[in-house]
Amino acid sequence: MALLVQKFGGTSVADPDRIRDVADHVVRCRKRGDQVVLVVSAMGKETDELIRLAEAVSDTKPGREMDMLITGGERKACALLSMALHDRGVEADSFTGSQAGFVTDTAHRNAKILDVKPQRIQDAIDAGRVPVVGGSQGVSTDHDVTFFGRGGSDTTAVALAHAIGADSCELYTDVPGVFTTDPRVVDEARRMSTISFDELLEMTASGCPKPAMRSVELARTFGVQLHVRSAFSWAPGTLVTQEDSMEAAIISAVTHDTSEAKMTVSGVSDRPGVAASLFRTLADAEINVDMIVQNVSAAGVTDISFTVPHEQVEQASGVVDQISESIGSAGVIIDSDIARVSLVGAGMKTNPGVAATMFETFADVGINIEMISTSAIRISCVVREELAEGAVASLHSAFQLEMDPEDRRPL
């Protein structure tokens, strides 16, 4: 008998049939003897639809009002799921983020959790009831409704699992687990039965869309066991743990990300403090700068390139223009047609040959590398956007990710 937090994503509760399927699954878990706490996202495309409505009435779309609007989606889903459970003889209660005890800061649209006070959830568990919590929402220290951002339901689930001391946090989605690469791009993509937090974190940071990176970070910090699995097959998925991968794979996965553009600030003075000044100014404007590469200096000037989300390019460009004089830049070059292809694996830190194999693989298929950045367990290359899927497939094959790790040839 375990205490499980089970989170159901938007596709898992997209329509009444799906909601009834989820309720049936919860009944099965209860029959097995498990106590469950549910977290739900908004149904299907509801969040998009609410944003579309907001855009139809407002250009300004103030954060406080957007959060009030959008959190209604999860609230609707949790009330409907509770009803479906009642019909199956399971006493269930829906809770908004506020009722579930999620206290956040006042950063609307992207609020951070300050505290979870799960008293009402604990009371419901103790009474043998099933709490059904609206995901991605809380109440701010100003007593306003807040939204954690897209994908925030994963964060709700992990934070709640930690707060109530759950044995596991199950993230139900529309895919059967975490794959060695995007199965829509590479047919041979393989589901991993386990993965470490560090590897999953690098994967989500470099294009793997689920689970949300923030929830993986939180789970890693608090040691909450994650289980990424399917709300369609209900089969076991991928277990995420503190330990290094049980599969001992030197390379775990290939990811790609086309959500960013490359900005190059050219002709920057090569003196101390210039990069600091540039990135501090961008950070103050809340621009989400990711991969940063500085070229070698020539004649006292250098180029600094970085990636930013497409939707922040214009704002970032304005910010750089404002400080161009003080950092001595000659101008900003924006390139929107890029993709970042990343190789993730715990074994990388002890095997310098991985990067070489990666670059050779690209060379063999004629793909030019425009930027490179590495971490202890990840190597990312920026390539032309239209070459990204081919790059992913060639890496997946070169590193034999379609095979079980023990069957692969040594790197």
Add this chain to the structure above:
Amino acid sequence: MALLVQKFGGTSVADPDRIRDVADHVVRCRKRGDQVVLVVSAMGKETDELIRLAEAVSDTKPGREMDMLITGGERKACALLSMALHDRGVEADSFTGSQAGFVTDTAHRNAKILDVKPQRIQDAIDAGRVPVVGGSQGVSTDHDVTFFGRGGSDTTAVALAHAIGADSCELYTDVPGVFTTDPRVVDEARRMSTISFDELLEMTASGCPKPAMRSVELARTFGVQLHVRSAFSWAPGTLVTQEDSMEAAIISAVTHDTSEAKMTVSGVSDRPGVAASLFRTLADAEINVDMIVQNVSAAGVTDISFTVPHEQVEQASGVVDQISESIGSAGVIIDSDIARVSLVGAGMKTNPGVAATMFETFADVGINIEMISTSAIRISCVVREELAEGAVASLHSAFQLEMDPEDRRPL
């Protein structure tokens, strides 16, 4: 410069265009120097759509969960209207019923207001901001979300107007005011410029759909001035006041109501306590009994007839069956095809000829009267449902309601 509570019904905020129109109107009121507090219903058919979803996942539809679900409609509308106001340079804040200070009992689906603590609304007003409150909702003494029932936004508006000491409560709807009868039935129906609380109360109790009866009761109790007006033409509508009608009309309006069925409990013992026992039992089952008529006794037994909403007929029938032995009844006859046609007017109490004229009018057009009940300012007749519209038209004409009161011939 006045402090106004303005309530916008579902058709007034049915789509983004309508929401922008409402925002434009609020800007005009602010320019005129008025301070406004807004209350909004759910957009268009949203409440019906939410109920349809609930029915698709649940037969039991527990009240707590239904309230969580349905109140999301008003919340969505108030967030969107706040955004539209921001776009027009008006600082506005949306508030749920709970945030606006509406404390209710725990009777889900039909919660009663226990207290209004409008501190956040008052703070917003003092700061020169426009509060936009989700209608028909509050938080129960058990800290759960509650819904006041359909039409509850009018009640929210009136209670809030009283709590903050507003000068007037404007109820914006899709008709230009209160009419002498239903304009869809009688072409000559005339908008009244004023009406007394007592008359409007009788009208709403006997089939006039707007404003919601409960809100009129509340306004009458607290002396809140109501103004029923159009959110499409924005023209002045009907003013509802404590005073008798300024127009001094002996007859104000004709209403009709097809939402009820007639139940007759036949062969009941004609002894003290029998009627009390019957209606106490029905009341305990929360059956909304309306018009009650007891026929004269013959041979120690009598018939008791009353009307109940169609949706409660089955339940009421079961309740009566349970006590049939103790009240000595011979059976229950249910008649669903009835309508109640009512004549409302302050002058009725001093003019016994009104009832006679009403009955003669029905006789002239061959309409049989099946039940009669009267109050000081209302006479209601139950007739066959298919004759109701003809009955309304004949009364409207017989009492010359299409004319200004001073131009009518004396009764």
